[in-house]
Amino acid sequence: MVTQAKIGILGGSGLYKMDALEDVQEIHLETPFGKPSDAFIVGNLEGVSVAFLARHGRNHHLMPSELPFRANIYGMKQLGVEYLISASAVGSLKEEVKPLDMVIPDQFIDRTHRRVSTFFGQGLVVHIGFGHPVCQQLTNILAEVVESLQLPEIALHKGGTYVCMEGPAFSTIAESNLYRSWGASVIGMTNLQEAKLAREAEIAYATLALVTDYDCWHPDHDHVTVEMIVDNLQKNAINAQKVILETVKSLAKNPPVSEAHSALKYALLTPPDKISPETKERLGLILQKYM
Ligand SMILES: CSC[C@H]1O[C@H](OP(=O)(O)O)[C@H](O)[C@@H]1O
Numbered sequence: 001m002v003t004q005a006k007i008g009i010l011g012g013s014g015l016y017k018m019d020a021l022e023d024v025q026e027i028h029l030e031t032p033f034g035k036p037s038d039a040f041i042v043g044n045l046e047g048v049s050v051a052f053l054a055r056h057g058r059n060h061h062l063m064p065s066e067l068p069f070r071a072n073i074y075g076m077k078q079l080g081v082e083y084l085i086s087a088s089a090v091g092s093l094k095e096e097v098k099p100l101d102m103v104i105p106d107q108f109i110d111r112t113h114r115r116v117s118t119f120f121g122q123g124l125v126v127h128i129g130f131g132h133p134v135c136q137q138l139t140n141i142l143a144e145v146v147e148s149l150q151l152p153e154i155a156l157h158k159g160g161t162y163v164c165m166e167g168p169a170f171s172t173i174a175e176s177n178l179y180r181s182w183g184a185s186v187i188g189m190t191n192l193q194e195a196k197l198a199r200e201a202e203i204a205y206a207t208l209a210l211v212t213d214y215d216c217w218h219p220d221h222d223h224v225t226v227e228m229i230v231d232n233l234q235k236n237a238i239n240a241q242k243v244i245l246e247t248v249k250s251l252a253k254n255p256p257v258s259e260a261h262s263a264l265k266y267a268l269l270t271p272p273d274k275i276s277p278e279t280k281e282r283l284g285l286i287l288q289k290y291m
């Protein structure tokens with residue numbers, strides 16, 4: 001029996017481990033969708049069992065387009081995760097969203113083009129509702145925690161649209177200005193697929209977006225380079241851990257009911273008795289409630 005955790009953490013660029021995690025176990029999982037980005041680190045965060053995964057691997061060896069999104073989310077499901085907090089580095093598309101600020105997005109725009117974003121197919125048709133792509137309860141808790149921590153000089157922007165681009169190159173100025181004209185707040189390369197797959201797996205998902213730079217639209221800032229981002233990544237990782245720790249404690253004390261936990265209820269189009277045994281077997285963990 002694998003160790004279980006109700007709360008999962010996906011660490012992005014800069015956040016490759018949680019320093020406060022104790023009694024850790026490295027769990028290497030196989031999933032029907034291949035191997036996750038790295039071993040899951042399951043341990044105790046001030047008494048609460050959590051599963052941590054570095055989405056690019058602990059040595060940051062996977063590009064956004066190479067991430068095994070399905071294996072990562074399925075692995076979380078295998079570990080019993082019901083609430084998933086994603087920490088992600090983002091560029092800012094708005095003047096008032098400054099480097100080192102925190103954004104808790106409530107919408108996404110998908111600008112990726114070479115990624116699989118569903119567990120379904122192969123004889124099973126499912127159309128999940130994705131109008132509200134993140135869990136409102138989880139975003140509320142994250143926001144309350146950020147506000148209560150009063151981190152010096154860091155503003156919280158609750159709500160906003162995260163543009164998910166393919167990468168790995170950063171945007172052109174024309175693209176960046178286009179996203180600004182759409183009213184988007186931040187840009188990154190990873191969270192759209194995770195949010196969609198978490199929804200399909202009935203896991204409540206929310207993003208803590210940590211701003212590293214003004215994207216290239218900004219006339220007073222140099223074009224984005226990794227060098228200029230690294231310093232802010234490190235500062236953000238320290239703050240992210242503070243926010244995640246308090247969020248985990250709050251979630252463990254009062255686990256909220258989330259509509260994400262029943263997202264599949266009206267989403268299956270293929271009648272259960274017409275789904276092949278192989279597909280049922282592959283997706284057993286996700287489908288079992290509805291078979
Ligand atoms: C740090 S440069 C760009 C890189 O950072 C973000 O990663 P993550 O979302 O995992 O924090 C962005 O999406 C790119 O992958």
Ligand SMILES: Nc1ncnc2[nH]cnc12
Pocket residue numbers: 089090091092165170171187188189212213214215216224229
């Ligand atoms: N400007 C940017 N564009 C895309 N992803 C990013 N991650 C951090 N900064 C970014």
